[in-house]
Amino acid sequence: MTLNLFYFLAFLGILCALLVVFSKNPVHSVLYLILTFFAIAGHYVLLNAQFLAVVHVIVYAGAIMVLFLHVLMLLNLNQDAEPHKSGALKFAAAICSGALLIILIASLKGTNLITAEQTVVADLGTVKNLGKVLFTDYLLPFEITSVLLMASMIGAVMLGKPEKNQSTE
Amino acid sequence: MNSLYVICGLGLISLIAELANFKKQLIPIFIVGILAAIGLAVMDWGTSLHYFSDMAIFDNVALSFSILICATAAFWFLIANDYFHTETHITDQAALVIFVMAGGVIMASFNNMAMLFLGIEILSLSLYALAGSRKLNLFSNEAAFKYFLMGSFATGFLLMGIALVYGATGQFHLDKIAASIAAQPELPGFFYAGVILIIVGMAFKISAVPFHFWAPDVYEGAPTLITSLMATVVKTAAFAAFFRMVWYCFPAVEQTWLLPLQVITVATLVLANVTAVFQSKVKRMLAYSSVGHAGYILLALTTGGTSSAGTIFFYLAAYSAATLIAFAILNRLELATNFAEGSFNGLFKKSPFLAVAMTVSLLSMAGIPPLAGFFGKYLVFVQAISQGYVGLVVVAVITSLIGVYYYFGVIISMFFKEPAGGEIQVSSGLKLILSLLVLVLLAMGILPDLFLPL
Amino acid sequence: MQALTNRSKVVSNKQMTFAEKMYLPAILGGISITIRHLFKKKATVSYPEVKREFSQVYRGQHVLKRDDKGAERCTACGLCAVSCPAEAITMTSAERKKGEENLYREEKYASTYEINMLRCIFCGLCEEACPKEAIFLTDRMVPTDFTRNEFVYGKDKLVEKTDDRVDVTKRQTKAVLDFKKIKQLSHNR
Amino acid sequence: MKTAQGIPLDYYIWLSAALFTIGVLGVLYRRNAIIIFMCIELMLNAVNLLLVAFSNYYNDAAGQVFVFFIMAVAAAEVAVGLAILIMMYRNTKTTDINILNRLKW
Amino acid sequence: MLTTFLIFFPLLAALLLFAFRPQSAKAIALGASIVEFSVSLIGVFTFDKTGGAQFMVNVPWIASAGIHFAVGMDGISLLLVLLTTLLVPFIILSSVESRYDKPHTFFGLILMMQMALVGVFTAADGFLFYIFWELALIPIYFICLIWGGDNRGKITFKFFVYTLAGSLFMLVALVYLYLQTPGSHSFDISALYAAGKALPASAQSIIFWGLFVAFAIKMPVFPFHTWQPDTYTVAPTQGTMLLSGIMLKMGIYGVIRWLVPVVPLGVAEWGSTALILSVIGIVYASCIALVQKDLKRLIAYSSIAHVGLIAAGTFTLSKIGIQGAVIQMLSHGIIVFALFFIVDIIAERAKTRSLSELGGIRNVAPILATVFIIVMLGSVALPLTSGFVGEFLLINSLVHYQIWIGAVAGLTMILGAVYMLTAFQKAMSGEVSYLATGFTDLTWNEKMVLYPIVVLIIAIGVYPAPLLAISEPAVNDLLLIISDVTAQIK
Amino acid sequence: MIDFLIYKSILVLIIFTITLVVAMYATYGERKVAAFLQDRIGPNRAGPFGILQPLADGLKFFMKEEIIPNVSNKFLFIFGPCLAMITAMMAGVLVPWGDTLVIGGKEFSLQISDLNIGVLYFFGVGSIGVYGIMIGGWASNNKFSLLSAIRASAQMISYELAMGISIIALIAVTGTLSLKEISAMQAGGVGSDWNMWNIVYHPLGFLIFIVCAFAECNRAPFDLAECETELIGGYHTEYSSMKLGFYLFAEYINMFVSSAIISTLYFGGYNFPFMNDLGLDHNTITILGTVFLFAKIFFFIFFFMWVRWTLPRFRYDQLMNLGWKVLLPLSIANLLVTAGIALWLDK
Structure with missing residues (x-):
């Protein structure tokens, strides 16, 4: 199932x-x-x-x-305004990513992980559980995320604001 | 850690400045704040404190790189003082620069992949926006856009690598990953793929060949001062992170990544320096030279092991100081000549001070004694030779000769070509800062011991 | 500038206070107004079942009156057509033949008389212009229809039926008649 | 080598490798900036999937927490990215990345 | 202390010039250089002629890297320092101030140059040596770049890259040696000697080439010489004087001090090759000099020839050879300075240096012609001139080394005589060229420079013994260090 | 297992039907309310008091000619309204329509599914609801529709933030995301169980939530996406017949579900005052509770309409200002204050 x-x-x-x-x-x-x-x-x-x-x-x-x-x-x-990309480039792109896939797949051969104690915790993905980890071990990254969001907000706002003196440049 | 708090606080102050309207005092406040951050970092020296369940470790390496980032940023702000008076979105940009610093400090001190990731992203996102901050300029747009696409693409690789490494070890902490690697007799194949992907992702960030192709465009397109920020603070942070990543986390699997990295090193050295020769624009040349310098630092990184931090630090410091001078002058000239080509022609006649400062900077980058750049290169070479990588050093020596070629192109045009346009006035503030930086370069070259804390 | 009417209000551009800026009182006020209307008496008239009373001076469909003997009053003088701002009225005149005296009051009469109800604006000027007290606007409504042609009303629809006289006395008060008199006099002078 | 639900872990790794590769392919293959950008998002999602699978395998919530960070960053990135895109579009009226070759490679 | 003063005094003066931009830059520079010369004379007189390295200063500089500020002088160093301090005042005196805008920069750079040169000749620490070596490059580069002739950008650049390329390989070699030193590594000269000696022959060969290329480019030895004639031609005369008079000697000094004792086995292996290259250089340069039309270029090629001879003599690793080299360095420095000065005077007045356009100057400027012939005879090593002493010793050593090499090298004297005298004849005698009309004789100023030089040329030629005595112990020490190797070869 | 499935299917069916019927009559109600608030009578011809009007409308929708613009994207054009409908219907899954019914010793919950992330589910479904509008608007290939789609997306994203944060403030206190548990926590309200409804603790949060709910439902005064004065009909300009009907329906279903969520989150859900003091048996209380819940829902649906006929539509910039500069900071402040108080009380 x-x-x-x-x-x-x-x-x-x-x-x-x-x-x-x-x-x-x-x-x-x-x-x-x-x-x-x-x-x-x-x-x-x-x-x-x-x-x-x-x-x-x-x-x-x-x-x-x-x-x-x-x-x-x-x-x-909505119209497809995308210009034609040369066949060679497309071919190269396909080859590159194909190679990447092959490498990734090849590296997966003989996967043997350390066997964790397989005690299944059914509520691993619950809010409570995640919250606990997030707010204890990962507190610092969590807080840092706020800086990140702040930075991105300022950035987006700055870029989005229309320029006042449009003629100068 | 305290300095990180201070820096984040400065970001907030910058935003408050917009509201409370004390933009004029912003730069002095920043300088004071950054100095305080440096002071706090110095006070922590040697303590190697762990924070928040080992999310960040401020050991001496982290502290020294943090200090370097802060110091560079302080100089940057001093240089950018004029810029901040003319631009429109002052507080936004200032805050973004501060966040770049914050990201840099995080990258210098991370002990968890999450911290690394967030640090990189804070730094990058701010820079994407900064690169595009000249909104009506197509070059600036394009730079922001390219930087953004490439940066995100690289982040994808980095994350895939982190995920695979997590899959193999079940850990995100650097030290625990290292321990897990040591504990496992046989690692799954995808672990190595993960390591390589991480390296690739980081190589994008430090713009090492062949992942450098975005760098020249972005450097050229972005506003010059932002470019200088990218070339200094960002590079410092990226290398600090790279160093931590490979030498704190993956030393045990050196055989996986060392050789690829050395190939990258050689490619970076050769390609960047050779390409730089063919550049007609100074800014673009500096961009390629920046890529080239990444090659030397990579050389230090790959040959030095955990002890290479000192060398990397010194090189970065020397490089940052020189780059700041070069870009500050470039910026001044762009303003004076309205982005005309060949603005360096006959600079010696137009403004002897700028010409001399630029010369010192270029000489330092070219590695001419007794300037800082020389000693940086010297340390790198010594380290590489002592580990038996004479071949790599020979390549590096040849490429640094090529470097001399293009740096001297600028010097020649400054002293030799006929100037266009009249004299260029330099404000005494800028003069003072540039003199200070020149002194730093000299001091680092003559008394490198003072700058070798590691 | 002097105010033309006393209805104008001086708009103030003063800064709104914080409470006003929140708009909450205003919104609540609005909400209470609407809810009060919920319980008000409804203005709707369920038309076919209930009909509304017209005012005295309601101007509905036209009628061409006959005199007491049943002869048409209209002499096709054309004043109504001239006065019509919408140019809705057309007519052709004809001379009364012998033996038609009981049909038409005077020697001349309108052989056709058409009002385009789509054009008509029901202003009542035709009524006012008519010197012969022939045309009146009534409280009847113009019914709907499906084609445009149907709205051009001819004499068949306009002239009152002898067996179904329309009462226009309300419109022929003394004041109205006096007014018309004065107008006539002044015109003749 | 199975997740808690009995699906082999390898399957997830393959799946996410495939998605990741498709993302990379898209970035290299297409020219439309927005699509490239979306393909990057696809790459990030492949990573997320992988992290969740490993997290499930190890019974370690850290993996899922990491996914949160990636999501947060992805959202932030999108905000900035689209802002850049729109800014660019205002000036050039196109999102074809090949128009952007005034700065030569 | 004396050495430190000699090094830093010019720097101080230079910085003062840069900083304050005084009107009378030339006078100040001249004064400073004369002070410097006097101090070096004190050095000469207080020098213990029997001892080894003296006036030592040794303070740690970059302690973590085992780098010391170690300077000192033995006989060879002393003579070269003397040459430097002697020539610099003359060079300054010889300059016509008005020709150079920003004179303070110009003289400042010359003084900086002097500082670096003294540093090179006195350094007793590998790293310090390298630093000074490189440092010497920068002022002369700017002198040429700012005040040079046509096309100076390209040519000076070529010069710079050439020499820097060499020196970078030298750096690699030095670093390699440094890493061979025991314990926490050291750049001390004796430590490097020891480290170098301990290496196997193959490693020594590699280091030999690393170092030799640097020195060879500086000297320059064939085939590393291609930068030289162009640079000499394009440089302002004072620059050329510095280049040929002193900088050339850096290369030879490097060979004597930093190559031969460091990698004796390498020298043993490849010394003969180097020697043969030098000899090829002699012949080649002389032949080319024969057909030169430009007087300055001609002297440039003659300089290559002379230096080739010195290098060849050095590589014989014999006492006569090295002694000869030392003396010839001095003599060549003085002579070539004088030659270039004279060429400058001619060029200044006739507005050309082309031999075919000149002529008959002897008729209008007899004193100049006289001085010229004396100097020229010194250059072609006429007995009783300083040139003779050096060349005689050198050729002697070569003959001892291998008779046919000596013979070939001896050609240089003949060829030298031929092209020099041809040049003299073309320029000075014959019909008075239209360019020589209005040619005035030596001014008071020029006489001040040239007369002492002439005196010196003759004095050294007549009585070279004191100089030889000064350098003798140093040469002996050197030979002692490599004695076991030389013994092996024999 | 089979029992369970049957029971769930029946429940789903019932709720589905109820939802549709409520939505149908909401259209009627809207017209009626509008009429009443404007001193009119409203539809009164089809059946007594016009009670059959929705059926007539529905019939009309079905009978009307299908018009699909020639230049539109056919598949997406049809898919848009379907998606709107589907997402609208999906949200109803989580609402606890009542407590449990005990039939034959077995407990039957009147909730289709009690996800432990209920609130988030609602939120997620709500956030993808906008696709119906966007796809439909885009696929119409009409400038007005496109503009409307753009407006709708921007509006949706802007108000989702404030909404989410206002919910978080609530969750910070309740400590659970399950709607069932949140309902249970408010049992009684007034009476023997002195559990206040959440509105008492989170008045500001409620205010923000309801404003955002208005915006998310595209209801006036936030109906910029379909404002006829500017954009003709907005995203459904090109739509006719049942496809249009779907859009309208989806709007009313959204309103219904939003009302249900508001009632559940802030007004005690199926709980009513004195519910445990009346001495009634469990099933009766459950059924009464459901009735009460629906009463609350109907009130809120009425409220939606009430507001619609009271307040004028925002201008676009006002809309954005309200969302970003008022609601978002307010909700953050609300969250902080709530969290602070919760912490303080906890200590």
Whole structure:
């Protein structure tokens, strides 16, 4: 059952991911990416990380992709305005990433991990559990994240603000 | 850690300045704050404190790099003083620069992959925005954009590497990863893939060949002062992080990454220096030279083991000081000549002071004694030779000769070519700062012991 | 500048106080106003079942009056057409033949008389202009229809039926008649 | 070598390697800046998936916590990235990265 | 203390010039250099002629890297320091101030140059030697760049890269040696000697080449000489004087002090090659000098020839050879300075240096011609001139080394005589060229420079013994260090 | 297992039906309320008091001609309203419509699923709800629709933040994300169990939440995405027949679900005062509770309408200012204060 679910989600994820890359229309790409994200969210649920799954949906599907779509629409890129990329370049890209895949897959051969004590903690992905780790061990990174968000906020606002003296430059 | 608090606080102050309208006093406040941060870092010297369940460790290496970052930033602010009077989004940009510093300090002191990641991102995100801060300038836009795309792409690799390493060891802490590596008789194959991916990701960040191709564009496109920030503070932070990463975390699997890194080193040295020769714009030349210097630091990194921190520190300090001078002057000239090409022509006649300062800076970068750059190179070479990497050193020597070629191109044009345009006035403030930096270069060259804490 | 009416208000541009800026009192006020309307008497009239009373001077569909003997008052003088600001009225005149005296009051009459109800603005100027007290606006409503042509009302619809007289006495008060008299006099002078 | 739900861990590694590679492919293959950007997001998500799988395998919440950080950063990155994109678009009216070759490689 | 003063006094003066930009820069510079010369004379007189290195100063400089500020002088050093301090006042005196804008910079750079040169000749620490070596490069580079002739950008740059390339290899070699020193490493000269000697022959060969290339470029020895004629031509005369008069000697001094004793086995292995290269250089340069049209260029090539001879003599590793080299360094320094000065005078007045355009100067400027011929004879090593002493010793040593090499090297005297006298004849005698009309004879100023030089040339030629005595113990020490190796070869 | 599935299916079916019916009658209610607030009567022809009006409307939607613009993206054009509908329906899963019913010794919960991340689920579904509008607006290939889609996305993102933070303040006190547990915590309200409704503890949070809920539902005064004066019909300009109906329906379902969530989070859900003092048996209380919940929901639906006919629509910049410069700081302050007090009391 779960394995079948896994296969389905994996298939969906990879298919949609490929469609993201090969769709002519950017908006379609965005939509396929959203589907991919949902497939990944499904994987999270399979992996007992419900909280993460929901957060994933909220953050990626709910915020990030909406922003993408927003920008796409704002810039009105619904026609495929992408110029033709030379075949050689595409070929090179395909070769490069293919090589990367092969390397990654090859490196996975003979996977033997340290066998952790397999006491299954079912509530690993609960808010409580995650919160505990986040606010004890990972407190500093958590706080640092605020600096990060602050920086990105200032950056985005600065770039977004229209220039007052447009004629000077 | 205390200095990190101070720096983050400065970021907030910068934002408050916008609200409370004390922008004029911002730079002095920053300088004082940064000095305080440096002071706090100095007070922690030798304590090697661990913070927040080992998320950050401020040992001497971290402290020294933090101090370097702070000091460079302080000089940067002094140089940028004028800039901050003319630009519009003063407080935003100032805050972003402060955050760059914060990211740098985090990168210098991380002990957990999460900290590294966040540090890199704080630094990078701020820089993406800063690179594009000249919003109506297409070059600036393009620089920001390229930097952003490449930076995120690199982050992807870095993260994949971290994930794979986590998969193999079950840890994010550097020391625990190292322990886990030591404890496991046989590591899974993807662990090595992870290490390589991390290296690739970091190589992007330090712009080592062949992951450097974004650097010249970005350096050229970004506003000159921001470029100087990238070339100094960012480079320092990136190397500090790189050093920690490879020598605190992966020393046991040296055989995996050392050779690739050395190949990268040679490629960086040769390609960057050779390409720099063919650049017509000084800014672009400096960009390539910056990549080239990354090669020398990489040489120190790969040959020195854990003891290479001192060498890296010294080299970075020397390089930062020289780069600050060069970019400050470049910036001044851009303002004076309105971004005309060949603004360095006949600078000696237009402003002898700037010409001499620039010469000192370039000589230092070229590694001419008795300036700091020479001693930096010297330390690198000594270290490499003592570890038996004579071949690498010979390559480095040849490339540094090539370096002389392009640095002297600028010097020749300053002293030899006919100037266009009238004299260039230099404010006494800038003069003072530049003189100070020149003195630093001289002092580092003549009394390097003072600057070799590690 | 002198105020033209006493209805104008002086708008103040003073800074709003914090409480005002919050808008909450204003919103609450608005909300309470609307909720009060919830309980107010409804203004709706369920039309077919209940009909609304018209005012005395309501101006509805036109009628061409006949005199007491049943003869049409209209002499096709054209003053109504001239006075019509919407140019909705057209007519052709004809001479009264022998034996038609009971049909038309005077020697001349309108052989056709058309009002385009789509053009008509129900201003009542035709009524005012009419020297023969022939045309009146009534409290009847112009019914709806499906084609445009149907809205061009001819004499078949306008002239009052002899068996279904329209009462226009309300419009022929003394004041009205006096007014018309004066107008006539002044015109003749 | 299985996760708590009985799915072999290898499968997850392969899956996420595949997604990661598709992301890389997209970055190299496409020219449209927004799509490149999305492909980078895809790469990050592959990493997230991998981290969650490992976290599940090790019974270690740290992996999932790390995913949080990645998500936060991704959101921040998107904000800045799109701001840059829009800024650029205002000036050039295109998001084709090849227009950006005034600064030569 | 004396050495330290000799090093830092010019620097101080230079910095003062830079900082205060006085009007009378030349006078100040001249004064400073004369003070310097007097102090060096004190050195000469207080020098213990039997002892080894003297006036030692040794303070730790970069303690962590085992680098000391160690300076001192033995006989060889002393003579070269003397040469430096002697020539610099003359060089300053010879300059026509008005020709150079920013004179304070110009003279400041010359003084800096002097500081670096003295440093090179006195350094007793490998690192310090390298620093001074490089430091000597910068002022002369700027002198040439700012005040040089046409196309100076490219040519001076070539010069700079050449010499820097060499010195970087020297640095690598020194660092390698440094890392061979025991314990916490040291750059001390004796430690380096010991470290070098302990190395196997193969390693020594590599180091030999690393060091030799640097020195060879500086000297310059064929085939590393290509920068030299252009640079000499393009440099302002004072620059050329510095380059040829003193800087050349750095290379030879390097060979004597830093190459031969450091890697004796390497020298044994490759010394003959170096020697042959030097000899090839002699012949080659002389042949080229024969066909030169430009007077300054001609002297430049003659300089290569002379230096080749000195180098060859040095590589014989015999006492006569090295002694000859030392003397010839002095003599060549003085002579070549004078030659360049005279060329400058001619060029200044006739506005050309082309031999074919000159002529008949003897008729209008007899004193100049006289001085010129004396100096020229010194250059071609006529007996009783200083040139003769050095060349005689050198060729003697070469003949001892290998008879046919001596023979070939001896050619240089003949060839030298040929091109020098041809040049003299073309420039000085014959029809009075249109360019020579209005040619005035030596001014008071120029006489002040040239007369003492002429006196010196003749004095050394007649009585070289004191000089030889000064350098003898040092040479003996040197030979002692390499004695076992030389013994092996024999 | 089978029992469970059957029971759940039935529950789903019931709730589905109820949702639809409520949404249907919400359209009727809207018209009626609008009429009343404007001193009118409203629909009263179809059936007594116009009670069959929704059916008539529905019939009309079905009977109308399907128009799909020629240049639109056909699939997405149809997919948009479907997505809007689906996401709207999905949120209802979590709401605890009542306590448990005990039938034959077995407990049946009146909640379809009690996820331990309930609030977040609601939030997530809400955040993807905007796709329906965006896709529909984009696929129409109409400038006005596109503008509307852009507005909708920007609005949604802006208000999600404040909403999320205001919820977090609530969660910080309740300590759970499960709606069921949050309901249970407010049992009674007034009476023997002295559990205040959350509105008492979080008045500001409630205010922010409800404002954001308005915005998330695209209801006036936040209905910029469909403001007819500027954008004709906004994202559904090109829509007709049942596809338009779906959009309208989705809006009312959203309203219904939002009201249900507001009632659950801040107004005690299915709890009512004195519920345990009346001496009623469990099932009765449950059923009464459900009735009370619906009463609360209907009140809030009424409130939605009430506000719509009271307040004028925002201008776009005002909308953004409100979201970013007022609600967001307020919600953060609220969070801080709440957390501070919670900590203080905890100590």
